[in-house]
Amino acid sequence: MTATVDATPTVEPAKAHAPVASAGATYVGAALSIVLIALGAIAIRDAAVIFDWVGGRPWSGAAIDAVDGLRPAPWLVPAAVIVALVGLVCVVAALKPRKKIGREVTAHTSVYLEDDAVARLAGTAVRAVPGVLKAHVRASRSTVVVRADVTTTAITSETITAAVREALQPLTRQPSIKVRTKTGGPS
Structure with missing residues (x-):
C-alpha cells in the first residue's frame, strides 16, 4: 500500500501595478487633437470652395498670401522663445511620472x-x-x-x-x- 501525497503547489498571485492618475500628456494630446480637428475642418471647407460646392475664397490660400514676403521682425524672437517654452512644457508633461492614486x-x-x-x-x-x-x-x-x-x-x-x-x-x-x-x- 502506497500513500499518495497531494502535489498541488501553492501559488501566490502576482501583484498588480498600483492605479495611477492620467498622464500629463493626455491633456496636451487632447488640446492638440482639437487643433488638428479645426485644421481638418478648414481643409474640408477649402476643398469645397475649390470644387465650387460653396462660394468664397480658400482660407489656406489667404493665410499663405498673408505670410508671403514677410521679413524678420523684432517680435519674432519673443514669439520663438514662447513657442520653445510651450514645446518644453509639452515634453515635461510627456515625461513626468504619473501619480499613484x-x-x-x-x-x-x-x-x-x-x-x-x-x-x-x-x-x-x-x-x-x-x-x-x-x-x-x-x-x-x-x-x-x-x-x-x-x-x-x-x-x-x-x-x-x-x-x-x-x-x-x-x-x-x-x-x-x-x-x-x-x-x-x-x-
Whole structure:
C-alpha cells in the first residue's frame, strides 16, 4: 500500500501595478487633437470652395498670401522663445511620472482603494460612533482629516481616531489621522 501525497503547489498571485492618475500628456494630446480637428475642418471647407460646392475664397490660400514676403521682425524672437517654452512644457508633461492614486489593501490579490474611497470608509466609521452628529472627512495619500460635530465633550478625538484606525486596518500603510471635534447639538 502506497500513500499518495497531494502535489498541488501553492501559488501566490502576482501583484498588480498600483492605479495611477492620467498622464500629463493626455491633456496636451487632447488640446492638440482639437487643433488638428479645426485644421481638418478648414481643409474640408477649402476643398469645397475649390470644387465650387460653396462660394468664397480658400482660407489656406489667404493665410499663405498673408505670410508671403514677410521679413524678420523684432517680435519674432519673443514669439520663438514662447513657442520653445510651450514645446518644453509639452515634453515635461510627456515625461513626468504619473501619480499613484490608490492605496494597497492587505489581501491575497491586488486590491487598491483610491483616496475618496478611503475618505468614505473613514466617514462611515466616524458616523457610527455614538454621539457623532455629522462628520466631514478628507483623505490624501498620507493623511485622513476628520471634522466631526459631537453631542458631548465625552466623545474625544481619540475615540474617533480609534474608530477610523480600526476601519482603515486593512490598508498596508496606515495614514496619519487628524481629528477636530466641535461640540454642538440640535437647539
